[in-house]
Amino acid sequence: INNGEWINDETHLNGVDDQLIYLIAGKEITGEFHFHAMFTDPPHQWKWNGTVLDSPDFTGETGDELIWQVPVSTDYEGWFKCYGDSDSSRRILVKQGIIIDPVVQLQGPFNGIDMDTDLAHLGLIPLEQPFDMPPWNYDGDEEVPSIPTNIVDWVLVELRETTGGPETADESTIIMQRALLLRNDGRVVDPWNQTPELKYDIELNNNIYMVIWHRNHLGVISATSLSEVDSPAYYDFSESADKAFGGTDAMMDLGNGVYGMMGGDADYNQQITNQDRAGFWDPNVGMPCGYVSYDFTMDGQIDNQDKNQTWGKTLGHETQVPE
Known part of the structure; x- marks a missing residue:
C-alpha cells in the first residue's frame, strides 16, 4: 500500500482472521483506516503492541471502531488488537518495507x-x-x-x-x-x-x-x-x-x-x-x-x-x- 495512486478517503478493515497492512516505507497514505473490532458489547480497548492506545493520531480507542487519522504512516509499525471483558478482535499487523x-x-x-x-x-x-x-x-x-x-x-x-x-x-x-x-x-x-x-x-x-x-x-x-x-x-x-x-x-x-x-x-x-x-x-x-x-x-x-x-x-x- 502506498500513496502513489491512493484515491480512498477511508478504508475499512473487518473480519475475524488476522489481517496485514503492508506499508511502503517512506510513503504516507492520505486516507483514513478504520479498524472494526467485530464485537459490539462494551467495553472496548484498543492496544498497539500490547500497550493501551492513547494518541491524537487515532480516535475511537475505547469503541468498536478505531480510526487511524491521516496520514497513515510507518510510525505505527506493529500490531493492533481490541480487547473486551470476554471478547477480543483479530490482530491487525502493520509492517513496512x-x-x-x-x-x-x-x-x-x-x-x-x-x-x-x-x-x-x-x-x-x-x-x-x-x-x-x-x-x-x-x-x-x-x-x-x-x-x-x-x-x-x-x-x-x-x-x-x-x-x-x-x-x-x-x-x-x-x-x-x-x-x-x-x-x-x-x-x-x-x-x-x-x-x-x-x-x-x-x-x-x-x-x-x-x-x-x-x-x-x-x-x-x-x-x-x-x-x-x-x-x-x-x-x-x-x-x-x-x-x-x-x-x-x-x-x-x-x-x-x-x-x-x-x-x-x-x-x-x-x-x-x-x-x-x-x-x-x-x-x-x-x-x-x-x-x-x-x-x-x-x-x-x-x-x-x-x-x-x-x-x-x-x-x-x-x-x-x-x-
Missing part, C-alpha cells in the same frame, strides 16, 4: 527477443542457489524442488542503502541479499512461487540502490535510487544503458532497443579479460559441459559461439558496481 520488481537481460542467452532456457531444459541449473562461494559468499538457503522450464538461471539481488549516489553504494552499504530466479522474459521472480513483485521488510531512510549479480555476467547497479521510483519498484535495466550506473560501460546494446548485462566472466572477478578465454574456455572447447562459467552463451555447449558472440564482444570491460 519495499516491493521490488526488477527486469534484466543477459547477453549470453539473449536471442533477439528474450532469453533461451537451454540450461533448464537440459536439467543443468542447480536446485540450490549457486552463490555460496567467492566472490559472493552468500549463505542463503534458497532451494527449489525443480526448475521451471521458463527459467534462465539464478541471480543474486542486493539492496544497498546510502545517503549519496550509486557511486557511494559500496559493499559496506548492503542491507539485503536474496538469490532469485531469472525468467526468460527478464523478470526476476521468487524461487518458491515464481512470482515477481518481491517484498522485503526494510526501513527506507536513505537512497536504496539495487544490484544484480550473475555468475558469468558483469554485475550492475541501478543508476536511480528505488526511493525515487513508484512502488512496487518496477525497474527495467533493459530499457536503456542509462538504467545502470556507468551506462554503456556497464550494459551493452543487445539489439532491438534492449540492453543487457555483459557476459564472458569465467573466473568470477567481474572483469572480462584474456584469462577468461585462455584459462577456462580454450582448455574446454568442444568438451562436454555441465553448469560451468565458461559456457558464456549458456546453451550447455563449449563452442565458438561462446567466444565470438559473447566474450569477444565484451573483452576489456569490468563491472561498474562499487566495491
